[in-house]
Amino acid sequence: EAGVAQSPRYKIIEKRQSVAFWCNPISGHATLYWYQQILGQGPKLLIQFQNNGVVDDSQLPKDRFSAERLKGVDSTLKIQPAKLEDSAVYLCASSSVLSGNTIYFGEGSWLTVV
Amino acid sequence: AQSVTQLDSHVSVSEGTPVLLRCNYSSSYSPSLFWYVQHPNKGLQLLLKYTSAATLVKGINGFEAEFKKSETSFHLTKPSAHMSDAAEYFCVVTLYSSASKIIFGSGTRLSIRP
Numbered sequence: 001e002a003g004v005a006q007s008p009r010y011k012i013i014e015k016r017q018s019v020a021f022w023c024n025p026i027s028g029h030a031t032l033y034w035y036q037q038i039l040g041q042g043p044k045l046l047i048q049f050q051n052n053g054v055v056d057d058s059q060l061p062k063d064r065f066s067a068e069r070l071k072g073v074d075s076t077l078k079i080q081p082a083k084l085e086d087s088a089v090y091l092c093a094s095s096s097v098l099s100g101n102t103i104y105f106g107e108g109s110w111l112t113v114v
Numbered sequence: 115a116q117s118v119t120q121l122d123s124h125v126s127v128s129e130g131t132p133v134l135l136r137c138n139y140s141s142s143y144s145p146s147l148f149w150y151v152q153h154p155n156k157g158l159q160l161l162l163k164y165t166s167a168a169t170l171v172k173g174i175n176g177f178e179a180e181f182k183k184s185e186t187s188f189h190l191t192k193p194s195a196h197m198s199d200a201a202e203y204f205c206v207v208t209l210y211s212s213a214s215k216i217i218f219g220s221g222t223r224l225s226i227r228p
Contacts, residue, residue: 042219102163105157107157108156110155
């Protein structure tokens, strides 16, 4: 089966600019996650969707970050305006009860804010 | 409350010698436990998972882990390290209720000496 797809893989922007990342989960996976991973640290959950509803966005900086999953399939994560400390890898993951709730990750979108 | 502790931030072994990466967890319920590997500039790849079946779990690339409920541990082992095993390893615990909760360990960086 196809894995979790993310794009773009790499992005360099200036601070105060905006950026958007796209994720297409594994087909049929109801749960979708966005994680932020700063260099040298473990992933931090930004937002979790169950179908098109938000389950957990407690660690999402809502003044600058937004995410949507309008049709319960693919998702977009937006940062506006970006700050230097947003430089990180943004990992999308998905899971399904039918696949034993194993979480599958994409390759990540690497953001550098200069 | 759930938590997961990776006891070593960095482990260094010689090629051909055994690998032991330690992970302890805390959970009020029967957890699902996972080990993921992250090679430089890559996403997280599932190594193996425990979901209340056999306590000794075999994964990819010769890795295995043993679930020990009495010790609340899920240590990752490999009999003989290979240079390609050099990577970051994350122990993950999940609790499945109406909304799955995922807790990442802080990661262990594995270095392999020639």
